[in-house]
Each structure stands twice: as C-alpha cells, then as structure tokens.
Amino acid sequence: MSISSNIADIRRKLPSDVKLVAVSKFHPEEAIMEAYDAGQRAFGESRPQELCRKQAALPSDIEWHFIGHLQTNKVKLIVPFVHIIESVDSWHLLQEINRQALRCGRVVDVLLEVHVAQETTKSGFTVSECKELFDKEEWKALANVNICGIMTMASFTDDHEQVRAEMMQAYNLFSEVRTKHFPDSPSFTQRSWGMSNDWPVAVECHSSIVRIGTAIFGDR
Numbered sequence: 738m739s740i741s742s743n744i745a746d747i748r749r750k751l752p753s754d755v756k757l758v759a760v761s762k763f764h765p766e767e768a769i770m771e772a773y774d775a776g777q778r779a780f781g782e783s784r785p786q787e788l789c790r791k792q793a794a795l796p797s798d799i800e801w802h803f804i805g806h807l808q809t810n811k812v813k814l815i816v817p818f819v820h821i822i823e824s825v826d827s828w829h830l831l832q833e834i835n836r837q838a839l840r841c842g843r844v845v846d847v848l849l850e851v852h853v854a855q856e857t858t859k860s861g862f863t864v865s866e867c868k869e870l871f872d873k874e875e876w877k878a879l880a881n882v883n884i885c886g887i888m889t890m891a892s893f894t895d896d897h898e899q900v901r902a903e904m905m906q907a908y909n910l911f912s913e914v915r916t917k918h919f920p921d922s923p924s925f926t927q928r929s930w931g932m933s934n935d936w937p938v939a940v941e942c943h944s945s946i947v948r949i950g951t952a953i954f955g956d957r
C-alpha cells in the first residue's frame with residue numbers, strides 16, 4: 738500500500754469532523770511530501786530538532802503538531818512556527834511556552850496531556866493533577882497560551898475494553914473541565930486520542946483529533 742492510498746483508506750472511514758494528524762516522526766521529507774501531495778496538511782512530530790529541520794525544508798502551509806515530550810530548553814525552537822503543542826505535561830512547561838510565545842508575539846494553542854494508561858513510561862498529568870491545575874486558575878494569567886483541550890495515549894494492548902475505559906476517562910475529564918471552566922469557550926473543544934492500533938475505538942470515544950503514523954507511513 739502506498740502512503741496516499743493509506744491516507745485515502747483512513748479518510749474514507751474517519752468521520753469528516755475528526756481531524757487526521759499524520760505522524761511523520763523518523764520518516765524522511767519525501768514521505769511527508771507524498772502525503773502532502775495527497776492533500777494531507779497536518780503532521781505530527783515528536784522531536785524539536787527534527788521538526789525544525791523538516792519545517793524549514795517543507796511547504797509553509799503545513800500545520801505542525803508537536804506530540805512528544807518537550808524539554809523546556811527546546812520550547813523556543815518550535816514556538817515561532819508550531820501550530821499546536823499537544824503534549825504539555827507540566828505546569829513548568831506551560832509557563833515556558835507562554836514566556837516564549839510572548840517573546841515572539843504569538844498566542845500558541847496547546848493541549849494538556851493526561852496519563853490514563855497502565856504503562857508508567859507514558860507521561861502526562863494524572864486526572865486529579867489536571868483538575869487541580871484548572872481549579873487553581875493561575876493558567877488564566879498565561880495570556881500567550883490558548884488551552885484547547887486534552888490529549889492522551891491509551892495503553893498499547895489488543896484489549897479494546899481497556900482502551901475504551903482509558904479513553905473515556907480522558908473524555909470525562911474533558912467534559913468536566915469544559916463545563917466548569919470553559920462553558921462557552923470556542924477554543925476548549927479538542928480531544929486528541931487514537932493512534933494506528935486504536936483509532937476506531939477513539940472515534941467511538943469522542944475523539945476530535947487522531948494521530949496516525951504507522952498505518953500511513955509504515956514501520957519506523
């Protein structure tokens with residue numbers, strides 16, 4: 738299967754109101770261009786230097802989604818051009834994104850990453866840490882970040898019921914935070930979950946963004 742036919746196949750099955758992010762980490766520019774020529778514009782990367790190299794070499798209308806662990810000293814590399822940082826996993830990182838965004842005169846969209854999986858290797862806030870962050874309301878003073886929703890990764894398992902339970906934890910958190918802190922907000926609307934192995938379950942669990950790498954580009 739080619740990259741373009743993989744994208745067409747996923748698009749055919751994906752509801753039209755769910756955004757497809759093609760996760761291109763570790764794949765070369767040529768592979769991204771093949772997806773681009775098939776109409777794909779949103780790409781996901783997990784390493785700052787790799788993202789900067791690709792951004793400089795590729796068309797400027799690509800929407801770059803940063804989805805990996807971001808060290809605070811690398812924030813300034815990507816803030817000037819990134820479309821959204823989906824993987825904000827600490828208050829300290831959120832503050833640094835705000836600081837760097839202010840320096841370049843931007844308001845940067847972000848998602849908070851929540852840890853619901855059983856694997857301890859995955860990062861993110863726990864559900865209760867995330868609620869505490871919103872309840873403390875200090876985030877309201879960060880004028881250069883726009884918190885647009887919640888991102889999560891479910892456990893890597895064939896047990897769909899477990900995956901579903903984890904994604905629904907993220908969805909319930911999203912709903913609670915939206916009701917309490919963003920009742921009429923046009924921006925706190927995004928739910929990013931679903932990867933190559935579990936995106937159909939994610940769509941059933943109210944995902945608005947799926948991040949798919951292997952099923953588009955093949956193995957890394």
Ligand SMILES: *Cc1c(COP(=O)(O)O)cnc(C)c1O
Pocket residue numbers: 760762783804805890932933934948949950951952
């Ligand atoms: C790599 C990665 C993906 C894509 O995973 P695939 O299994 O290749 O689809 C999605 N989200 C995050 C955060 C990733 O790091």
